[in-house]
Amino acid sequence: MLKVFNTMTRQKETFEPMTPGVVNMYVCGPTVYNYIHIGNARSVIAFDTIRRYFEYRGYQVKYVSNFTDVDDKMIREAHKEGITVPELGDKFIQAFKEDTAALNIEPATANPRATDFIQEIVSFIEKLITKGYAYPVDGDVYYRAHKFADYGKLSHQNIDELEEGASQHTNDEETARKEDPIDFALWKGAKPGEISWPSPWGAGRPGWHIECSVMSTHFLGDTFDIHGGGEDLTFPHHENEIAQSEAETGKPFVHYWMHNGFVTVGDENQKMSKSLGNFVTVHDLIKTVDPQTLRFFMATTQYRRPIQYTQQNIDTAARNLQRLQTAYDNMGYRLKDAEAGNDPKTEQETRQLVADYIDAMDDDFNVQNGVSKVYDLARLGNVYAERSFVLKGTLEFMRQTLADLLGVFGVVLTEADSLDDDHIQSLIDERIQARQDRNFQRSDEIREQLKNQGIILEDTPQGTRWRKEN
Protein backbone atom coordinates (compact mmCIF):
# COMPACT_ATOMS: atom_id res chain seq x y z
CA MET A 1 0.00 0.00 0.00
CA LEU A 2 1.57 3.20 -1.18
CA LYS A 3 1.55 6.17 1.12
CA VAL A 4 2.36 9.79 0.42
CA PHE A 5 2.80 12.70 2.77
CA ASN A 6 0.16 15.31 2.04
CA THR A 7 1.13 18.87 2.91
CA MET A 8 -2.54 19.72 3.28
CA THR A 9 -3.15 17.27 6.10
CA ARG A 10 0.46 17.03 7.28
CA GLN A 11 0.13 13.27 7.31
CA LYS A 12 1.09 10.26 5.31
CA GLU A 13 -2.02 9.09 3.52
CA THR A 14 -2.78 5.98 1.55
CA PHE A 15 -2.53 6.89 -2.09
CA GLU A 16 -5.78 6.33 -3.92
CA PRO A 17 -5.81 7.67 -7.46
CA MET A 18 -9.05 9.01 -8.91
CA THR A 19 -8.79 6.47 -11.70
CA PRO A 20 -7.40 3.09 -10.67
CA GLY A 21 -3.95 2.52 -12.13
CA VAL A 22 -3.56 6.08 -13.35
CA VAL A 23 -1.72 8.97 -11.73
CA ASN A 24 -2.31 12.52 -12.88
CA MET A 25 0.33 14.86 -11.57
CA TYR A 26 1.37 18.44 -12.07
CA VAL A 27 4.74 19.78 -10.98
CA CYS A 28 5.57 23.46 -10.95
CA GLY A 29 8.36 24.14 -13.38
CA PRO A 30 10.83 27.00 -13.49
CA THR A 31 10.52 30.59 -14.52
CA VAL A 32 12.80 30.47 -17.52
CA TYR A 33 14.97 33.54 -17.09
CA ASN A 34 18.20 31.69 -16.36
CA TYR A 35 19.80 28.25 -16.37
CA ILE A 36 18.30 26.03 -13.70
CA HIS A 37 20.30 25.77 -10.50
CA ILE A 38 20.79 22.60 -8.51
CA GLY A 39 17.83 23.50 -6.32
CA ASN A 40 15.60 23.39 -9.38
CA ALA A 41 17.36 20.18 -10.33
CA ARG A 42 16.54 18.67 -6.97
CA SER A 43 12.86 19.32 -7.48
CA VAL A 44 12.90 17.94 -11.00
CA ILE A 45 14.83 14.86 -9.88
CA ALA A 46 12.63 14.29 -6.84
CA PHE A 47 9.42 14.27 -8.82
CA ASP A 48 10.90 12.35 -11.73
CA THR A 49 11.97 9.69 -9.25
CA ILE A 50 8.47 9.65 -7.77
CA ARG A 51 7.04 9.35 -11.24
CA ARG A 52 9.38 6.51 -12.11
CA TYR A 53 8.44 4.68 -8.95
CA PHE A 54 4.76 4.97 -9.79
CA GLU A 55 5.56 3.56 -13.19
CA TYR A 56 7.65 0.78 -11.66
CA ARG A 57 4.59 -0.09 -9.59
CA GLY A 58 2.53 -0.33 -12.74
CA TYR A 59 0.75 3.01 -12.76
CA GLN A 60 0.26 4.94 -15.92
CA VAL A 61 1.44 8.47 -15.18
CA LYS A 62 0.34 11.64 -16.85
CA TYR A 63 2.97 14.16 -15.87
CA VAL A 64 2.53 17.84 -16.64
CA SER A 65 5.09 20.50 -15.82
CA ASN A 66 4.92 24.11 -16.87
CA PHE A 67 7.28 26.83 -17.95
CA THR A 68 6.47 30.26 -16.60
CA ASP A 69 7.77 32.39 -19.43
CA VAL A 70 6.48 35.84 -18.60
CA ASP A 71 6.82 37.84 -15.39
CA ASP A 72 8.80 40.76 -14.00
CA LYS A 73 12.06 38.84 -13.90
CA MET A 74 11.64 37.67 -17.48
CA ILE A 75 11.04 41.23 -18.61
CA ARG A 76 14.01 42.57 -16.69
CA GLU A 77 16.35 39.85 -17.89
CA ALA A 78 15.26 40.10 -21.52
CA HIS A 79 15.80 43.84 -21.41
CA LYS A 80 19.27 43.30 -19.95
CA GLU A 81 20.21 40.87 -22.69
CA GLY A 82 18.66 42.99 -25.38
CA ILE A 83 16.32 40.29 -26.61
CA THR A 84 12.56 39.80 -26.46
CA VAL A 85 10.81 37.94 -23.68
CA PRO A 86 9.81 35.07 -26.00
CA GLU A 87 13.41 34.78 -27.19
CA LEU A 88 14.60 34.62 -23.62
CA GLY A 89 12.01 31.94 -22.93
CA ASP A 90 13.04 29.92 -25.96
CA LYS A 91 16.66 30.06 -24.94
CA PHE A 92 16.20 28.82 -21.39
CA ILE A 93 13.50 26.31 -22.20
CA GLN A 94 15.98 24.77 -24.60
CA ALA A 95 18.65 24.88 -21.89
CA PHE A 96 16.22 23.31 -19.42
CA LYS A 97 15.59 20.44 -21.79
CA GLU A 98 19.29 19.86 -22.30
CA ASP A 99 20.12 20.01 -18.61
CA THR A 100 17.28 17.74 -17.56
CA ALA A 101 18.13 15.29 -20.33
CA ALA A 102 21.64 15.08 -18.89
CA LEU A 103 20.05 14.24 -15.54
CA ASN A 104 17.99 11.54 -17.23
CA ILE A 105 14.65 13.15 -16.50
CA GLU A 106 11.81 11.51 -18.38
CA PRO A 107 10.18 14.02 -20.72
CA ALA A 108 6.89 15.28 -19.36
CA THR A 109 3.62 14.30 -20.94
CA ALA A 110 3.17 18.00 -21.54
CA ASN A 111 5.33 21.08 -20.95
CA PRO A 112 2.91 23.98 -21.43
CA ARG A 113 4.17 27.57 -21.61
CA ALA A 114 2.19 30.27 -19.86
CA THR A 115 2.19 32.53 -22.91
CA ASP A 116 0.46 29.85 -24.97
CA PHE A 117 -2.53 30.03 -22.64
CA ILE A 118 -3.25 33.75 -22.46
CA GLN A 119 -6.77 33.38 -23.84
CA GLU A 120 -7.69 30.71 -21.33
CA ILE A 121 -6.15 32.76 -18.55
CA VAL A 122 -8.23 35.78 -19.51
CA SER A 123 -11.42 33.69 -19.59
CA PHE A 124 -10.55 32.19 -16.24
CA ILE A 125 -10.08 35.63 -14.70
CA GLU A 126 -13.32 36.89 -16.20
CA LYS A 127 -15.17 34.07 -14.53
CA LEU A 128 -13.57 34.84 -11.18
CA ILE A 129 -14.68 38.45 -11.52
CA THR A 130 -18.22 37.36 -12.36
CA LYS A 131 -18.27 35.18 -9.26
CA GLY A 132 -17.07 38.06 -7.12
CA TYR A 133 -13.68 36.55 -6.34
CA ALA A 134 -11.75 39.14 -8.28
CA TYR A 135 -11.88 42.82 -9.10
CA PRO A 136 -10.21 45.01 -11.69
CA VAL A 137 -8.38 48.19 -10.71
CA ASP A 138 -6.72 50.53 -13.18
CA GLY A 139 -5.77 47.79 -15.64
CA ASP A 140 -4.82 45.24 -12.95
CA VAL A 141 -7.02 42.47 -11.63
CA TYR A 142 -6.71 41.20 -8.06
CA TYR A 143 -7.98 38.17 -6.24
CA ARG A 144 -10.15 38.92 -3.22
CA ALA A 145 -8.47 36.57 -0.73
CA HIS A 146 -10.95 37.11 2.10
CA LYS A 147 -13.76 35.96 -0.16
CA PHE A 148 -12.26 32.47 -0.27
CA ALA A 149 -13.22 30.96 3.07
CA ASP A 150 -10.47 28.36 3.13
CA TYR A 151 -7.64 30.72 2.31
CA GLY A 152 -4.55 29.53 4.19
CA LYS A 153 -5.61 25.89 4.46
CA LEU A 154 -2.58 24.50 2.66
CA SER A 155 0.12 26.48 4.44
CA HIS A 156 -1.85 26.40 7.70
CA GLN A 157 -1.62 30.12 8.03
CA ASN A 158 -4.15 32.23 9.79
CA ILE A 159 -5.41 34.82 7.35
CA ASP A 160 -5.10 37.60 9.92
CA GLU A 161 -1.50 36.69 10.61
CA LEU A 162 -0.84 36.75 6.89
CA GLU A 163 -2.46 40.11 6.68
CA GLU A 164 -0.18 41.40 9.39
CA GLY A 165 2.84 40.17 7.48
CA ALA A 166 1.57 41.49 4.17
CA SER A 167 0.76 44.89 5.57
CA GLN A 168 4.43 45.37 6.37
CA HIS A 169 4.98 45.60 2.64
CA THR A 170 2.44 48.24 1.84
CA ASN A 171 4.76 50.78 0.39
CA ASP A 172 4.53 49.82 -3.24
CA GLU A 173 1.99 51.21 -5.63
CA GLU A 174 0.51 47.84 -6.39
CA THR A 175 -0.42 47.27 -2.78
CA ALA A 176 -2.03 50.66 -2.67
CA ARG A 177 -4.49 49.58 -5.34
CA LYS A 178 -5.60 46.44 -3.54
CA GLU A 179 -8.66 46.30 -1.35
CA ASP A 180 -6.62 44.28 1.06
CA PRO A 181 -2.86 43.71 1.44
CA ILE A 182 -3.13 39.94 1.00
CA ASP A 183 -4.99 40.16 -2.28
CA PHE A 184 -2.80 39.06 -5.15
CA ALA A 185 -2.56 39.90 -8.82
CA LEU A 186 -4.29 37.81 -11.47
CA TRP A 187 -3.54 40.25 -14.25
CA LYS A 188 -1.03 43.06 -14.41
CA GLY A 189 -1.46 46.05 -16.65
CA ALA A 190 1.53 46.66 -18.89
CA LYS A 191 3.87 49.55 -18.40
CA PRO A 192 5.05 51.28 -21.56
CA GLY A 193 7.36 49.09 -23.59
CA GLU A 194 6.52 45.90 -21.74
CA ILE A 195 5.34 42.79 -23.51
CA SER A 196 1.57 42.56 -23.28
CA TRP A 197 -1.58 40.89 -24.51
CA PRO A 198 -4.99 42.50 -24.95
CA SER A 199 -7.64 41.89 -22.31
CA PRO A 200 -10.95 43.36 -21.15
CA TRP A 201 -8.92 45.36 -18.61
CA GLY A 202 -6.42 46.68 -21.10
CA ALA A 203 -3.07 45.41 -22.31
CA GLY A 204 -1.19 43.39 -19.76
CA ARG A 205 0.13 40.03 -18.69
CA PRO A 206 -0.91 37.25 -16.29
CA GLY A 207 0.01 37.37 -12.63
CA TRP A 208 2.28 34.71 -11.23
CA HIS A 209 -0.11 32.04 -9.94
CA ILE A 210 -2.89 32.02 -12.48
CA GLU A 211 -1.00 30.19 -15.22
CA CYS A 212 -0.64 27.07 -13.09
CA SER A 213 -4.33 26.99 -12.22
CA VAL A 214 -5.23 27.29 -15.88
CA MET A 215 -2.72 24.89 -17.35
CA SER A 216 -3.03 22.17 -14.72
CA THR A 217 -6.80 21.99 -15.06
CA HIS A 218 -6.52 22.27 -18.84
CA PHE A 219 -4.49 19.07 -19.04
CA LEU A 220 -5.61 17.16 -15.97
CA GLY A 221 -9.17 18.29 -15.26
CA ASP A 222 -10.71 20.32 -12.48
CA THR A 223 -9.53 17.84 -9.86
CA PHE A 224 -6.42 15.72 -10.13
CA ASP A 225 -4.25 13.49 -7.98
CA ILE A 226 -0.92 15.13 -7.21
CA HIS A 227 0.44 18.63 -7.35
CA GLY A 228 4.10 19.07 -6.53
CA GLY A 229 6.80 21.65 -6.20
CA GLY A 230 9.45 23.01 -3.88
CA GLU A 231 8.41 23.67 -0.33
CA ASP A 232 8.83 27.39 -0.80
CA LEU A 233 5.91 27.25 -3.22
CA THR A 234 3.48 26.19 -0.53
CA PHE A 235 2.87 29.80 0.24
CA PRO A 236 1.90 31.87 -1.56
CA HIS A 237 1.98 30.08 -4.90
CA HIS A 238 0.06 26.91 -4.17
CA GLU A 239 -2.20 28.56 -1.64
CA ASN A 240 -3.21 31.00 -4.34
CA GLU A 241 -3.63 28.29 -6.93
CA ILE A 242 -6.11 26.58 -4.63
CA ALA A 243 -8.00 29.81 -4.06
CA GLN A 244 -8.20 30.49 -7.77
CA SER A 245 -9.05 27.00 -8.92
CA GLU A 246 -11.57 26.07 -6.27
CA ALA A 247 -13.33 29.41 -6.57
CA GLU A 248 -13.51 28.86 -10.32
CA THR A 249 -14.68 25.26 -10.42
CA GLY A 250 -16.35 24.85 -7.05
CA LYS A 251 -14.56 21.51 -6.77
CA PRO A 252 -11.55 20.27 -4.82
CA PHE A 253 -8.45 21.14 -6.81
CA VAL A 254 -5.91 18.51 -5.81
CA HIS A 255 -5.96 15.35 -3.67
CA TYR A 256 -2.31 15.19 -2.62
CA TRP A 257 0.06 18.13 -2.24
CA MET A 258 3.71 17.13 -2.29
CA HIS A 259 6.64 19.44 -1.57
CA ASN A 260 10.32 18.72 -1.87
CA GLY A 261 12.98 20.00 0.52
CA PHE A 262 15.75 22.41 -0.32
CA VAL A 263 19.31 22.13 -1.37
CA THR A 264 21.56 23.92 1.05
CA VAL A 265 25.01 25.02 0.20
CA GLY A 266 28.17 26.13 1.95
CA ASP A 267 29.05 26.20 5.62
CA GLU A 268 26.06 28.39 6.41
CA ASN A 269 23.79 25.56 5.36
CA GLN A 270 21.70 28.16 3.68
CA LYS A 271 19.03 27.61 1.14
CA MET A 272 20.30 28.05 -2.35
CA SER A 273 18.21 30.29 -4.54
CA LYS A 274 18.44 32.55 -7.49
CA SER A 275 17.50 35.53 -5.37
CA LEU A 276 20.22 34.88 -2.80
CA GLY A 277 22.74 34.65 -5.59
CA ASN A 278 24.48 31.66 -4.02
CA PHE A 279 23.46 29.24 -6.68
CA VAL A 280 25.24 26.76 -8.88
CA THR A 281 23.69 26.09 -12.25
CA VAL A 282 23.36 22.60 -13.62
CA HIS A 283 24.71 23.95 -16.88
CA ASP A 284 28.03 24.74 -15.22
CA LEU A 285 28.10 21.94 -12.73
CA ILE A 286 27.89 19.07 -15.18
CA LYS A 287 31.08 20.25 -16.80
CA THR A 288 32.93 18.93 -13.76
CA VAL A 289 30.51 16.53 -12.03
CA ASP A 290 29.23 13.41 -13.74
CA PRO A 291 25.50 14.09 -14.29
CA GLN A 292 24.65 10.55 -13.35
CA THR A 293 26.44 10.99 -10.02
CA LEU A 294 24.48 14.15 -9.38
CA ARG A 295 21.29 12.35 -10.28
CA PHE A 296 22.09 9.42 -8.00
CA PHE A 297 23.07 11.73 -5.17
CA MET A 298 19.83 13.65 -5.27
CA ALA A 299 17.52 10.78 -6.09
CA THR A 300 18.71 8.78 -3.10
CA THR A 301 17.88 11.48 -0.60
CA GLN A 302 14.25 11.35 0.49
CA TYR A 303 12.42 14.12 -1.31
CA ARG A 304 11.28 15.97 1.79
CA ARG A 305 14.71 16.04 3.40
CA PRO A 306 17.12 18.87 2.81
CA ILE A 307 20.18 18.09 0.71
CA GLN A 308 23.53 19.45 1.73
CA TYR A 309 25.43 20.07 -1.43
CA THR A 310 29.11 19.52 -0.63
CA GLN A 311 31.99 18.06 -2.57
CA GLN A 312 32.39 15.34 0.01
CA ASN A 313 28.78 14.23 -0.41
CA ILE A 314 29.19 14.18 -4.17
CA ASP A 315 32.38 12.14 -3.87
CA THR A 316 30.68 9.65 -1.61
CA ALA A 317 27.78 9.34 -4.03
CA ALA A 318 30.23 8.68 -6.85
CA ARG A 319 31.86 5.84 -4.88
CA ASN A 320 28.51 4.39 -3.94
CA LEU A 321 27.36 4.41 -7.50
CA GLN A 322 30.62 2.85 -8.62
CA ARG A 323 30.13 0.08 -6.11
CA LEU A 324 26.77 -0.76 -7.67
CA GLN A 325 28.13 -0.56 -11.19
CA THR A 326 30.98 -2.87 -10.21
CA ALA A 327 28.56 -5.44 -8.85
CA TYR A 328 26.71 -5.30 -12.16
CA ASP A 329 30.01 -5.79 -13.98
CA ASN A 330 31.17 -8.58 -11.69
CA MET A 331 28.04 -10.53 -12.53
CA GLY A 332 28.35 -9.61 -16.18
CA TYR A 333 31.87 -11.02 -16.47
CA ARG A 334 30.64 -14.39 -15.30
CA LEU A 335 28.01 -14.67 -18.02
CA LYS A 336 30.70 -15.98 -20.36
CA ASP A 337 31.47 -19.09 -18.36
CA ALA A 338 28.07 -19.56 -16.74
CA GLU A 339 26.10 -22.73 -17.28
CA ALA A 340 22.47 -22.65 -18.32
CA GLY A 341 20.08 -22.87 -15.41
CA ASN A 342 18.80 -21.14 -12.32
CA ASP A 343 19.61 -21.14 -8.64
CA PRO A 344 16.26 -21.02 -6.84
CA LYS A 345 17.68 -20.08 -3.45
CA THR A 346 19.61 -17.07 -4.70
CA GLU A 347 16.70 -15.94 -6.80
CA GLN A 348 14.39 -16.24 -3.83
CA GLU A 349 16.75 -14.05 -1.81
CA THR A 350 16.72 -11.56 -4.64
CA ARG A 351 12.94 -11.49 -4.71
CA GLN A 352 12.86 -10.91 -0.98
CA LEU A 353 15.11 -7.89 -1.40
CA VAL A 354 12.80 -6.54 -4.07
CA ALA A 355 9.84 -7.00 -1.74
CA ASP A 356 11.71 -5.12 1.00
CA TYR A 357 12.60 -2.40 -1.48
CA ILE A 358 8.96 -1.97 -2.41
CA ASP A 359 7.93 -1.85 1.24
CA ALA A 360 10.42 0.93 1.80
CA MET A 361 9.52 2.93 -1.28
CA ASP A 362 5.80 2.57 -0.67
CA ASP A 363 6.33 4.49 2.55
CA ASP A 364 6.34 7.97 1.09
CA PHE A 365 9.24 7.13 -1.23
CA ASN A 366 11.71 6.22 1.47
CA VAL A 367 14.65 6.01 -0.87
CA GLN A 368 17.19 5.66 1.93
CA ASN A 369 15.71 2.35 2.96
CA GLY A 370 15.11 1.50 -0.65
CA VAL A 371 18.68 2.01 -1.73
CA SER A 372 19.98 0.05 1.25
CA LYS A 373 18.21 -2.95 -0.28
CA VAL A 374 19.97 -2.25 -3.54
CA TYR A 375 23.30 -2.43 -1.72
CA ASP A 376 22.20 -5.73 -0.23
CA LEU A 377 21.42 -6.94 -3.73
CA ALA A 378 24.84 -5.84 -4.94
CA ARG A 379 26.47 -7.82 -2.15
CA LEU A 380 24.35 -10.86 -2.94
CA GLY A 381 25.38 -10.55 -6.58
CA ASN A 382 29.06 -10.10 -5.78
CA VAL A 383 29.07 -13.14 -3.55
CA TYR A 384 27.27 -15.19 -6.17
CA ALA A 385 29.62 -14.02 -8.92
CA GLU A 386 32.60 -15.27 -6.90
CA ARG A 387 31.35 -18.81 -6.91
CA SER A 388 33.38 -21.20 -9.02
CA PHE A 389 30.19 -22.48 -10.65
CA VAL A 390 27.47 -20.05 -11.65
CA LEU A 391 24.18 -20.27 -13.50
CA LYS A 392 23.34 -17.92 -16.30
CA GLY A 393 19.65 -17.48 -15.59
CA THR A 394 20.35 -16.37 -12.06
CA LEU A 395 23.09 -13.96 -13.08
CA GLU A 396 20.80 -12.38 -15.63
CA PHE A 397 17.93 -12.21 -13.20
CA MET A 398 20.00 -10.44 -10.58
CA ARG A 399 21.54 -8.09 -13.09
CA GLN A 400 18.17 -7.16 -14.49
CA THR A 401 16.76 -6.66 -11.00
CA LEU A 402 19.65 -4.40 -10.05
CA ALA A 403 19.18 -2.38 -13.22
CA ASP A 404 15.44 -2.08 -12.63
CA LEU A 405 15.75 -0.91 -9.04
CA LEU A 406 18.37 1.67 -9.96
CA GLY A 407 16.30 2.68 -12.93
CA VAL A 408 13.71 4.03 -10.52
CA PHE A 409 16.37 6.45 -9.32
CA GLY A 410 17.06 7.41 -12.92
CA VAL A 411 20.41 5.66 -12.97
CA VAL A 412 21.42 3.73 -16.05
CA LEU A 413 24.01 1.00 -15.57
CA THR A 414 26.44 0.59 -18.42
CA GLU A 415 27.72 -2.58 -19.99
CA ALA A 416 31.39 -3.28 -19.34
CA ASP A 417 33.73 -2.34 -22.12
CA SER A 418 34.04 -5.13 -24.59
CA LEU A 419 37.36 -6.87 -24.74
CA ASP A 420 37.89 -6.18 -28.38
CA ASP A 421 40.61 -3.56 -28.09
CA ASP A 422 43.52 -5.19 -29.90
CA HIS A 423 46.17 -2.96 -28.40
CA ILE A 424 45.07 -3.61 -24.85
CA GLN A 425 44.44 -7.26 -25.51
CA SER A 426 47.92 -7.83 -26.90
CA LEU A 427 49.45 -6.23 -23.83
CA ILE A 428 47.25 -8.35 -21.60
CA ASP A 429 48.34 -11.45 -23.51
CA GLU A 430 51.95 -10.47 -23.10
CA ARG A 431 51.41 -9.93 -19.40
CA ILE A 432 49.73 -13.32 -19.01
CA GLN A 433 52.79 -14.91 -20.60
CA ALA A 434 55.10 -12.90 -18.35
CA ARG A 435 53.22 -14.01 -15.27
CA GLN A 436 53.42 -17.60 -16.38
CA ASP A 437 57.14 -17.10 -16.72
CA ARG A 438 57.06 -15.50 -13.29
CA ASN A 439 58.51 -12.39 -14.83
CA PHE A 440 56.66 -10.13 -12.44
CA GLN A 441 58.78 -7.16 -13.24
CA ARG A 442 57.54 -7.17 -16.81
CA SER A 443 53.98 -7.95 -15.79
CA ASP A 444 53.88 -5.06 -13.31
CA GLU A 445 55.42 -2.84 -15.94
CA ILE A 446 52.56 -3.59 -18.33
CA ARG A 447 49.98 -3.06 -15.63
CA GLU A 448 51.57 0.28 -14.79
CA GLN A 449 51.70 1.29 -18.42
CA LEU A 450 48.02 0.60 -18.91
CA LYS A 451 47.17 2.32 -15.68
CA ASN A 452 48.80 5.44 -17.04
CA GLN A 453 46.39 5.17 -19.94
CA GLY A 454 43.47 4.91 -17.55
CA ILE A 455 43.10 1.15 -17.85
CA ILE A 456 42.85 -0.92 -14.69
CA LEU A 457 43.70 -4.62 -14.89
CA GLU A 458 42.13 -7.13 -12.56
CA ASP A 459 43.24 -10.73 -12.26
CA THR A 460 40.42 -13.11 -11.43
CA PRO A 461 40.12 -16.89 -11.26
CA GLN A 462 38.44 -16.62 -14.66
CA GLY A 463 41.29 -14.68 -16.20
CA THR A 464 42.49 -11.12 -16.52
CA ARG A 465 39.97 -8.41 -17.26
CA TRP A 466 40.19 -4.67 -17.68
CA ARG A 467 38.11 -1.62 -17.10
CA LYS A 468 38.49 2.07 -17.52
CA GLU A 469 39.52 4.03 -14.50
CA ASN A 470 36.89 6.37 -13.15
Place this chain on the structure above:
RNA sequence: GGUGGUAUAGCCAAGUGGUAAGGCAGAGGUCUGCAAAACCUUCAUCGUCGGUUCGAAUCCGAUUACCACCUCCA
Protein backbone atom coordinates in the same frame (compact mmCIF):
# COMPACT_ATOMS: atom_id res chain seq x y z
C1' G B 1 5.74 37.68 16.51
C1' G B 2 3.01 33.40 13.69
C1' U B 3 3.68 28.38 11.25
C1' G B 4 6.58 24.23 10.25
C1' G B 5 11.13 21.29 10.06
C1' U B 6 15.77 19.29 11.84
C1' A B 7 19.32 17.60 15.83
C1' U B 8 21.57 9.63 15.74
C1' A B 9 29.21 7.22 15.02
C1' G B 10 34.79 11.10 11.49
C1' C B 11 30.95 12.05 7.18
C1' C B 12 25.98 10.89 4.80
C1' A B 13 21.81 8.51 6.90
C1' A B 14 17.56 4.63 8.47
C1' G B 15 14.85 3.75 12.73
C1' U B 16 7.30 6.37 16.24
C1' G B 17 8.28 1.36 22.98
C1' G B 18 11.92 -3.93 23.64
C1' U B 19 18.61 -3.30 24.34
C1' A B 20 20.77 1.31 17.31
C1' A B 21 19.53 -0.57 8.95
C1' G B 22 22.70 0.79 4.97
C1' G B 23 26.79 3.51 2.44
C1' C B 24 31.56 6.32 2.69
C1' A B 25 36.00 6.84 5.48
C1' G B 26 39.15 4.07 9.32
C1' A B 27 41.19 -0.71 11.55
C1' G B 28 42.09 -6.07 11.09
C1' G B 29 41.61 -10.35 7.90
C1' U B 30 40.60 -13.68 3.31
C1' C B 31 41.83 -13.94 -1.91
C1' U B 32 46.41 -12.34 -5.11
C1' G B 33 53.37 -13.27 -7.01
C1' C B 34 52.10 -8.16 -5.67
C1' A B 35 47.85 -5.42 -6.74
C1' A B 36 42.75 -4.24 -8.07
C1' A B 37 37.84 -5.65 -7.23
C1' A B 38 35.10 -8.48 -4.01
C1' C B 39 34.09 -10.84 0.60
C1' C B 40 34.49 -11.38 6.18
C1' U B 41 35.21 -9.00 11.00
C1' U B 42 35.34 -4.48 13.65
C1' C B 43 33.81 0.88 14.85
C1' A B 44 27.75 4.99 18.22
C1' U B 45 23.37 4.46 23.30
C1' C B 46 20.82 8.49 19.81
C1' G B 47 21.44 17.86 21.33
C1' U B 48 20.58 18.95 26.92
C1' C B 49 17.52 18.35 31.49
C1' G B 50 13.42 16.06 33.73
C1' G B 51 9.07 12.73 33.51
C1' U B 52 5.85 8.29 32.04
C1' U B 53 6.97 2.94 31.54
C1' C B 54 9.13 -3.51 33.48
C1' G B 55 11.55 -1.19 29.26
C1' A B 56 12.42 5.01 25.11
C1' A B 57 16.52 7.33 19.99
C1' U B 58 11.26 6.30 19.74
C1' C B 59 5.74 8.95 24.33
C1' C B 60 5.16 13.72 27.59
C1' G B 61 7.21 18.46 29.52
C1' A B 62 11.10 21.90 29.47
C1' U B 63 15.50 23.70 27.24
C1' U B 64 19.45 24.75 23.51
C1' A B 65 21.04 25.15 18.45
C1' C B 66 20.30 25.38 13.32
C1' C B 67 17.04 25.82 8.92
C1' A B 68 12.72 27.23 6.18
C1' C B 69 7.98 29.80 5.14
C1' C B 70 5.02 34.23 6.51
C1' U B 71 7.84 39.20 0.48
C1' C B 72 10.14 37.01 -5.79
C1' C B 73 12.35 31.89 -5.19
C1' A B 74 12.49 24.42 -6.57
